[in-house]
Structures are given as C-alpha cells and as structure tokens.
Amino acid sequence: MKALRLLAVGWYYQFKMISRSPFEGIGQVLYPLFFATVAFFIFRASESPRTLLYAALGSAVMGMWSATSTTAGNAMQRERWHGTLESLVATPPHFGLVLLPITLAMATIGIYCLVATLALGRFVFGIDLTVEHPLVFALAIVAAVTSFGALGFLFAVSFVRFRAAWALGNLFEYPVWLIGGFLVPLVLLPEWVRPISWVLAPTWGMSAIREAALGGSPLPDLLLCLALGGVYVGLGLAMLERVLGAARKRGALSLS
C-alpha cells in the first residue's frame, strides 16, 4: 500500500513537472504530428478508410514511443543537472520505487501524442476514428503506456550509472518505429528481425491497439504487452542495486 502510494505521488509530481514546460509540451505534441501528416499522405493512396485509421494509430504510437524512449534518458540527465539525483538516491525507499514513477510520467506524456495525432487525423484528414472495442482500446492504450514506461525504466537504470547513456534512448527511437510494426506490417520485415520485435513491448502494444480499433482479438497482445512490461521492471530492479553500487563506488551520482 505504501509502495503504491509512493508510486502514485511520485508519478503526480513528476508529471506535474514535465507538463509545466511549455516548450517541451509543444514539442511532444507537434513532433508526432509531422510524422502523422507524412503517414496520412502516404496511406491516403489507399481507398480503404480503415487503412488511414491503421496509419493514424501507427503514427500515434510512434509519438508515444518517441516521448518515452528519448525522455527517459533526458529525465535522468535532468535529475543530474538539477542536482536532485543524489537527493533521490539518498532517500530510504528502494530506488526502483523512486525511478519507476519518473519514467511512467514520461510515458503518460505519450497520451498527449496519441490524442493530438488522432485529432489531426479526424479533423484535418477526415479519418473515421470508429473503434470496434472501445473499452479494450482504452485498456490497450493504458497497457502500452505502462509497458513503455517499464521499458523507459530499464533504460533509466543504465542512465543512473552512465551519464552519456541518454544517447542510447535516441538511438533506439527510430529502429523501434520500424521493428515495432508501427507503420510497416511485421510480415514485410526479414525473418531475423521478428524475434527482436517479439521481445519489444511496443510491438504488442501497437498490435493490441490496432486489433481493438480495427476489430480482432486484442487480449492476447494486450496481455503480452503487460507481461513484457513486467519483465522489464523485473530486469531493471534486478540490475538496479548493482548499478547503484557501481555509481556509489565510482562517485558517478554527483556528476552532471
């Protein structure tokens, strides 16, 4: 109960901080809109209105992923610049409970991207946004956000130890767009890429959202997405004590 409360309060204040930066906020909304616009023009060649919804959802999740992958690293960097990383590490709770709300707050920003992209599709491109299973669609979004946050958490664990690791977040951003099947169906990718896609929660989150919107069976994808999120958190927690120990040994916590 105490841990849940800590996660909730941590998420609230971290989210409050992120959403208070107008420049970052505008960037998070506008950036995915450019990609969505490109995607809409490409997919408009298709006559089927459902193809455009496919593209709308793909570009929305692209935005959600970008918000998480790049900002998890930036979040740690921000804590270093502000000199708050040491203050957080010096608090008594397990550091996982301190770190996870930070990345979950980042992933929540991804919902802005989703809403902005779908609104663009609806009002500018006139895309029909009717979803087949609204409740499961909403659940799939929550599952995707949670698992993105969990993956961000795994990244953030390494950022605690390595200052320059934020660059890794940027490195992961574009490949996952492709191998997560956001705009290009996975069947079009080479065979050897598929196992990589399967261990990425965004692949299953994307699939669950699409299945729920376009009609299909989203529940297995949704559960896989959540399960992978759980695995990421488990891995992160397992690595965290060692990573913190190494940072305390090398005196890396105070470096900015």
Next chain:
Amino acid sequence: MPVVEAQDLHRTYRTSTGTLRRKWMDVEAVRGVTFGIERGELFGLLGPNGAGKTTTIKMLITLLLPTSGTARVLGYDVVKDPREVRKRIGYVFGGERGVYERLSGYDNLRYFAELYGVPPKEIRPRIESLLELVGLKGREQERTEGYSRGMKQRLHIARGLLHDPPVVFLDEPTIGLDPVGARELRATIASLADAGKTILLTTHYMFEADALCDRIAVITRGEIVAEGTPADLKRTVAAGTVVEVEVFGVPDGLVERVRDLEGVTSVSVEEREQAQVLLVQTPTDVELTHTILGTLDGANVGRISRREPTLEDAYVALVSGE
C-alpha cells in the same frame, strides 16, 4: 557509543587524462579520517576547498562507498545498511542545486515527505511547521525557480528535517549566502542543536565553526590535522604572535620567501580593499618584524602591527601544513 563514527576512512577516485592515450591515476580525496560524534553534539569539519569534507560527508550519508575503512551512523554500517542509515539522517548541501525548480516550495517538500515515509496525516502539519522554522511561510506556493539562493538554501534545510531525523549532516549550508541570510541560517542551525539533534557541519568559515560547534576537526588534504573544542584549537597557537604587514601589491615569490624565514610558523595573505595584508605567525619569543620587512624590498608597505593569534590563525597554521 558515538552516534556517528568514522574509522580510518579512505576514498580514492580514479581519473584519467588524455583522449587517445589515456593515462589513469588515483586521487586520494580522503586519507584515513577517524572521528566520533556523541549524541546531541554539534561537530564541525573544517577545512579549505578540496580538503575532503564533502567526500567524507557523502560517505557518511551513503552516497559514496569508502575505498577502505568503516563508518557507522546510530550503529548502522553505511555500506552494509544504507537504507537504515538513510531513514535516520537528514542532509543539507550548500548551493542552489538540488531542488525541483518547476515545482513550488510546498510541492518539493510534499514529494520528499512521501519519499521519506512521513505518515500521510503528519505531512501537512510537518511541512507547515518547517516552513515557519526556515522562514518560508507565505512563499511556499511559488515555484522555486523564482527563489533567491538563500530561500533555496532554507528549503534544503526544511527538506532535510521532514522526517525529524535524529542526525543531520550540513555540508557548507551558508556558502554563497549574504551576511544576513547566513546569520539567520546559523541561528536555525543553533536551534536544531538546542532541540537535541546530532549535527555534523562542514564549513570553511572559521567564525562559523567557532560560533556553532562544540567540537571541531580540521581537515586538510584528506587528513584530520587537529581535533578539539574551539578553545583547544586556539590554545595550539596561543603561545605565538601574528605580525600583520599591509602591502600594496605583493611581489611574486614573497610569500614563499617569508615562509622560508627561520622561526616563521605560517604565512597567509588577506585582501583588504586596495591592500593585501601579509599575516605571519611566529612563536612569541621570536621577533621577526625587521627580517620580514627586509624581504619586502621594492614593495609599498603600509601599516605594521603585532597581535595575539585568533582561531582563524590557528586554522591557517593547521591547514597550511607547517
């Protein structure tokens, strides 16, 4: 049993130079520091910049692992039981960093109250009373990015006390504050000591340590070179004399030349408006005024005086390693 005890603490940093052909070297920041702080005591760790004060304090608050040696806080080992130590200590770092600038002062405290496990019902009254204590009442809803350095510093103090810790570590808490702000902060520190907290204060301000501390350890180049009450430390140089020579433009190499004179205990230079004052410590029975003046050939000399040493002179003598 001491509340805080450090036993032969060492801390070495590994650092490198060069890009393609990297050369690694070890820098010893703390070299065998040993001390103990009793319950309710205000203990000062006094030393110049780079002496090892912050490194020592960071080992005690579990942010750094010692290279060797042991440290315990309230009986808990800082390496083996870091979480138990963290529950029972508060710490305050000097400077403006360390607060969330996009949050209000109140939100900063609210967030950390949760992190420190303050029971939900106690959070609001605790924050209110701390805001009163540090003089931020009425400004708590403003974002901290608009706070002055002094206000941020006071917010740090409030944050360090949220969980009412029995032991408080204060690392140069008055650094960079204006005189009035620094005086107010010292009054707050004194009130914490009066409330029975065990406090470790690091500072490089002699008068601050003199005014606040029950006991002082002087640290320089990673080693403790003296330890005792302020009165004890004053006694170490009480038998000496300080010659003050006002010089307008200290020539190159002068300090070294004076330091090499026989009978000189220590030499330092103090800036006073347009002039520099050469402070030369000597044993009482040694008269060196004329010899010192002899080394000043060519320099513009102003007032010359002799006086008894102060605690600051004791500190200068200790840290200059003479």
